[in-house]
Amino acid sequence: MRKIRTPYLLLLPGFAFLFTFFILPIMNLAQTSTQTPVGGGDTGQYEQTLRFSNYIDAFVENREQFGRSFVYATIATLLALAIAYPLAYAIALKGGKLKNFMLILVIAPFFTSFLLRTVAWKQILGEEGFVVPTLRTFGIISDSTTLTSTSFAVVMGMTYNFLPFMTLPLYASIDRIDPRTLEASGDLYANGFTTFRRVTLPLSMPGVVAGTLLTFIPAAGDYVNAAILGSPNTKMIGNVIESRYLKIVDYPTAAALSFTLMVVILILVTFYIRKAGTEELV
Amino acid sequence: MTKESISAKGDLRLTRLTKSYGDFTAVDDLSLIIPEGSFFALLGPSGCGKTTTLRMIAGLEEPTVGSIHLGSTDITTTKPYQRPINTVFQNYALFPHLTIFENIAFGLRRRGIKDVDAAVSKVLDLVELPHLAQRKPTQLSGGQQQRIALARAIVNRPALLLLDEPLGALDLKLRRQMQIELKWIQKEVGLTFVHVTHDQEEAMTMADTIAVMNEGQIEQMGSPADLYDNPKTAFVANFLGQSNLIKGTISGNDGDSHIVDLFGQKISLPKNRSHANDQFIYAGIRPEKFRISRLGTPTSGNILTGGHIEDVSYIGVSTQYQVEMPWGQELMVFEQNDDGVAPFSKDEEVNISWEPVFTFGLRGDEDATAGSEVNPEELDEE
Amino acid sequence: MSTKIKDATIPHIPTSARISRWIGRNLIRIYAVFAFTYLFIPVAYTFAFSFNDSGKSNLIWKGFTLDNWQNPCGAPEVCTALVNSIKIGFLATFFSTILGTMIAFAIGRYSFKGRSTSNLMIFLPMATPEIVLGASLLSLFLVFKINPGFWPTVIAHVVFCVSFVVVTVKARIASLDPRLEQAAMDLYANERETFRRVTLPLVAPGIAAAALLAFSLSFDDYIITNFNSGTLKTFPEFVYASAARGIPAQANVIGSAMFFLALAIVITGQIVGRKRKVSA
Numbered sequence: 001m002r003k004i005r006t007p008y009l010l011l012l013p014g015f016a017f018l019f020t021f022f023i024l025p026i027m028n029l030a031q032t033s034t035q036t037p038v039g040g041g042d043t044g045q046y047e048q049t050l051r052f053s054n055y056i057d058a059f060v061e062n063r064e065q066f067g068r069s070f071v072y073a074t075i076a077t078l079l080a081l082a083i084a085y086p087l088a089y090a091i092a093l094k095g096g097k098l099k100n101f102m103l104i105l106v107i108a109p110f111f112t113s114f115l116l117r118t119v120a121w122k123q124i125l126g127e128e129g130f131v132v133p134t135l136r137t138f139g140i141i142s143d144s145t146t147l148t149s150t151s152f153a154v155v156m157g158m159t160y161n162f163l164p165f166m167t168l169p170l171y172a173s174i175d176r177i178d179p180r181t182l183e184a185s186g187d188l189y190a191n192g193f194t195t196f197r198r199v200t201l202p203l204s205m206p207g208v209v210a211g212t213l214l215t216f217i218p219a220a221g222d223y224v225n226a227a228i229l230g231s232p233n234t235k236m237i238g239n240v241i242e243s244r245y246l247k248i249v250d251y252p253t254a255a256a257l258s259f260t261l262m263v264v265i266l267i268l269v270t271f272y273i274r275k276a277g278t279e280e281l282v
Numbered sequence: 283m284t285k286e287s288i289s290a291k292g293d294l295r296l297t298r299l300t301k302s303y304g305d306f307t308a309v310d311d312l313s314l315i316i317p318e319g320s321f322f323a324l325l326g327p328s329g330c331g332k333t334t335t336l337r338m339i340a341g342l343e344e345p346t347v348g349s350i351h352l353g354s355t356d357i358t359t360t361k362p363y364q365r366p367i368n369t370v371f372q373n374y375a376l377f378p379h380l381t382i383f384e385n386i387a388f389g390l391r392r393r394g395i396k397d398v399d400a401a402v403s404k405v406l407d408l409v410e411l412p413h414l415a416q417r418k419p420t421q422l423s424g425g426q427q428q429r430i431a432l433a434r435a436i437v438n439r440p441a442l443l444l445l446d447e448p449l450g451a452l453d454l455k456l457r458r459q460m461q462i463e464l465k466w467i468q469k470e471v472g473l474t475f476v477h478v479t480h481d482q483e484e485a486m487t488m489a490d491t492i493a494v495m496n497e498g499q500i501e502q503m504g505s506p507a508d509l510y511d512n513p514k515t516a517f518v519a520n521f522l523g524q525s526n527l528i529k530g531t532i533s534g535n536d537g538d539s540h541i542v543d544l545f546g547q548k549i550s551l552p553k554n555r556s557h558a559n560d561q562f563i564y565a566g567i568r569p570e571k572f573r574i575s576r577l578g579t580p581t582s583g584n585i586l587t588g589g590h591i592e593d594v595s596y597i598g599v600s601t602q603y604q605v606e607m608p609w610g611q612e613l614m615v616f617e618q619n620d621d622g623v624a625p626f627s628k629d630e631e632v633n634i635s636w637e638p639v640f641t642f643g644l645r646g647d648e649d650a651t652a653g654s655e656v657n658p659e660e661l662d663e664e
Numbered sequence: 665m666s667t668k669i670k671d672a673t674i675p676h677i678p679t680s681a682r683i684s685r686w687i688g689r690n691l692i693r694i695y696a697v698f699a700f701t702y703l704f705i706p707v708a709y710t711f712a713f714s715f716n717d718s719g720k721s722n723l724i725w726k727g728f729t730l731d732n733w734q735n736p737c738g739a740p741e742v743c744t745a746l747v748n749s750i751k752i753g754f755l756a757t758f759f760s761t762i763l764g765t766m767i768a769f770a771i772g773r774y775s776f777k778g779r780s781t782s783n784l785m786i787f788l789p790m791a792t793p794e795i796v797l798g799a800s801l802l803s804l805f806l807v808f809k810i811n812p813g814f815w816p817t818v819i820a821h822v823v824f825c826v827s828f829v830v831v832t833v834k835a836r837i838a839s840l841d842p843r844l845e846q847a848a849m850d851l852y853a854n855e856r857e858t859f860r861r862v863t864l865p866l867v868a869p870g871i872a873a874a875a876l877l878a879f880s881l882s883f884d885d886y887i888i889t890n891f892n893s894g895t896l897k898t899f900p901e902f903v904y905a906s907a908a909r910g911i912p913a914q915a916n917v918i919g920s921a922m923f924f925l926a927l928a929i930v931i932t933g934q935i936v937g938r939k940r941k942v943s944a
Contacts, residue, residue, distance in 0.1 A: 114884050160706075217792075
């Protein structure tokens with residue numbers, strides 16, 4: 001730890017950049033959210049009126065989508081956790097020499113564009129795919145049920161797409177467990193389940209926290225899965241924001257929605273981290 | 283780089299060197315001269331400040347107070363790369379991304395020496411590993427890495443070579459072999475070696491001079507024989523080998539010897555081997571100097587009677603006895619198994635005797651257990 | 665083996681117990697196989713349909729053909745989009761890696777006032793949903809009358825990639841043994857030389873991994889790009905736009921090709937890394 005000036009010099013370019021293109025935009029977002037359209041002006045012209053009721057209006061009008069976003073994100077996160085944990089466990093503790101190869105296999109599917117994969121799911125789950133006809137033949141679903149354009153498909157798509165974000169931190173955390181502590185647990189009369197519950201799970205908590213955060217946060221703001229795999233009934237808050245920015249030009253509402261989304265997530269994340277007790281996440 | 287620093291040579295002189303971290307003083311007013319060309323050992327338990335002292339000599343730590351001179355040059359505030367001093371690190375610290383050849387050549391290249399081949403081959407031959415030049419450190423065994431770390435330092439012909447517990451990670455046989463080799467290399471190459479270790483056998487095997495350190499200060503400095511035969515403090519007596527320390531009072535004198543009263547029995551202690559400053563004294567005798575004899579057998583020298591054998595341990599080369607004396611203390615006795623005499627057995631009543639000239643006297647207010655056990659709190663890194 | 669053990673008894677485990685033990689031990693491995701299959705289903709599907717003789721709409725299997733692979737740029741705009749993605753990817757990677765590495769060194773190596781605030785600053789972009797990042801940047805650009813397009817997209821990508829670079833490089837820096845730099849200084853290397861010859865080479869794999877990560881994140885990004893690219897189309901935007909009427913098989917070709925290329929790079933990296941450790 002030497003000269004005192006160096007760290008500041010190193011931070012300067014990056015933080016100047018982030019300030020200009022991250023902090024300022026968010027501040028601008030807050031500012032836009034309280035504007036109103038100029039009476040009689042062109043579309044896209046606003047004046048600052050500090051209209052905080054924008055927030056109330058936006059929230060009330062879109063509370064359904066807000067709620068849906070968080071519900072979908074939560075379900076997707078939990079599903080991803082359920083799928084990823086045993087996988088990460090298998091790689092870390094049973095992988096042996098193939099560990100690295102298996103990790104590559106986890107990341108590899110994501111070298112294909114995620115949009116291609118999501119569209120692929122749409123077609124696989126659609127009428128022309130193999131899933132629906134098979135399920136219909138076995139009588140699991142009726143002839144009139146479809147899997148696409150459903151919330152099921154949206155959540156499934158989200159779960160699938162965020163799987164590596166869940167798996168990798170879980171793996172890193174489980175991998176750090178000394179297998180001899182598990183042996184010690186068995187030596188001290190704990191069977192497989194008890195060892196998992198009392199040793200493996202607590203020790204892998206940092207990974208669980210990191211993984212759930214890395215999954216939930218993007219999932220809550222996602223709209224691509226909803227757009228491709230869903231229907232107007234499955235619109236998430238992301239879809240609303242997108243359309244308010246790019247289709248119907250209504251910047252104040254869109255800004256208010258974005259800002260609300262960000263703040264809600266920040267609050268949830270802060271509570272979550274504090275409850276989970278992890279100190280340094282980055 | 284100051285040319286003057288790089289070319290400094292001579293004796294290493296530490297003057298009132300102190301290193302404090304907040305409230306904690308790792309090195310406390312240490313003064314020391316290490317003669318050029320000697321093999322010097324800094325010996326002490328974990329946490330005594332020996333590694334901190336070494337790092338200050340290397341320039342990797344700055345002293346809080348005090349100065350360091352190499353010959354006539356003051357190097358106290360110079361940077362590590364300005365000092366003609368090289369270190370063999372405890373974990374070797376070989377550069378994993380460079381070959382062995384480049385590791386060894388590193389210092390030479392930084393000093394601007396263009397033609398490194400000859401020097402590197404020579405030092406590789408010295409450590410007997412010429413075939414490893416193109417390997418990477420991770421491909422070498424611990425013992426090989428240790429020798430390469432040594433080669434990397436020696437090739438620069440520093441005025442001073444510092445070794446920070448370099449043999450700690452090696453197994454016993456390899457360690458013994460390396461101790462002999464290091465000593466030989468030092469004589470061959472003629473550099474001043476400063477060796478930091480907590481292993482007293484290692485220090486005694488290798489060093490010409492040993493400084494025993496405890497809690498940031500030097501307890502005693504001298505040749506291995508001096509320190510072993512005539513320790514001045516309980517710490518040195520217990521840390522270096524083992525000692526029996528018996529509490530007593532000086533009750534009289536007989537020419538150039540004190541008469542010391544040990545729980546009613548009287549023994550003789552040469553005055554020049556006593557470090558007591560009043561009549562209270564600890565009489566110290568090394569276990570191997572004791573002789574056990576059965577009651578009635580003739581003995582000479584200092585004699586203590588009323589001993590009762592509590593424990594017998596056969597070690598092959600010797601047999602170790604714990605003998606309980608009438609005043610409750612158990613004395614340690616090592617008898618060589620060199621004369622085919624049947625060893626003593628438990629519960630026998632015996633006398634203990636020894637030549638008076640082997641006795642040493644420590645101050646009566648010393649802590650008789652200092653240096654004898656490892657305090658669990660001191661097991662942290664220094 | 666010279667002599668057979670004649671009278672020793674072989675432990676007898678009943679078959680039912682053997683089967684249940686085998687299942688217990690391998691249950692998780694079996695699960696892993698299923699999980700991997702699940703992960704690869706859409707990839708396999710994409711790959712399979714890249715061979716579809718589909719014309720414009722690649723929804724139903726019509727027949728096998730190699731035409732798409734021989735003529736990957738056949739569909740309009742596909743290759744333009746791909747080139748855009750690659751250009752933006754390289755630029756975003758370049759800038760975010762440099763900025764992020766500098767920040768990682770500052771935070772990872774020095775203790776200074778504001779260190780924990782800096783950590784927070786880095787964490788914030790990762791905790792912000794992409795839609796907020798994209799939308800807010802668009803708003804800012806509009807205020808300054810900058811039209812969305814190529815450079816706004818690059819900037820947007822750098823914003824969200826920097827944090828990932830910092831985290832990756834910081835992890836690598838943390839695993840660096842400080843004694844190696846001390847050894848270098850002990851061996852006459854001053855601060856600059858130590859950094860150049862010891863620190864940087866040892867951190868380099870982390871920087872490379874961060875760059876690779878940044879490129880993948882940038883290439884695959886849709887949401888932020890959608891807000892800031894205007895009329896310019898990147899590959900993901902192309903796929904999204906053509907999703908309704910049918911994605912041309914050439915997109916599948918490109919997607920599959922990217923998959924194999926990336927796989928090859930990663931596997932090569934692994935093999936090279938392993939070769940360094942095994943004795944020559």
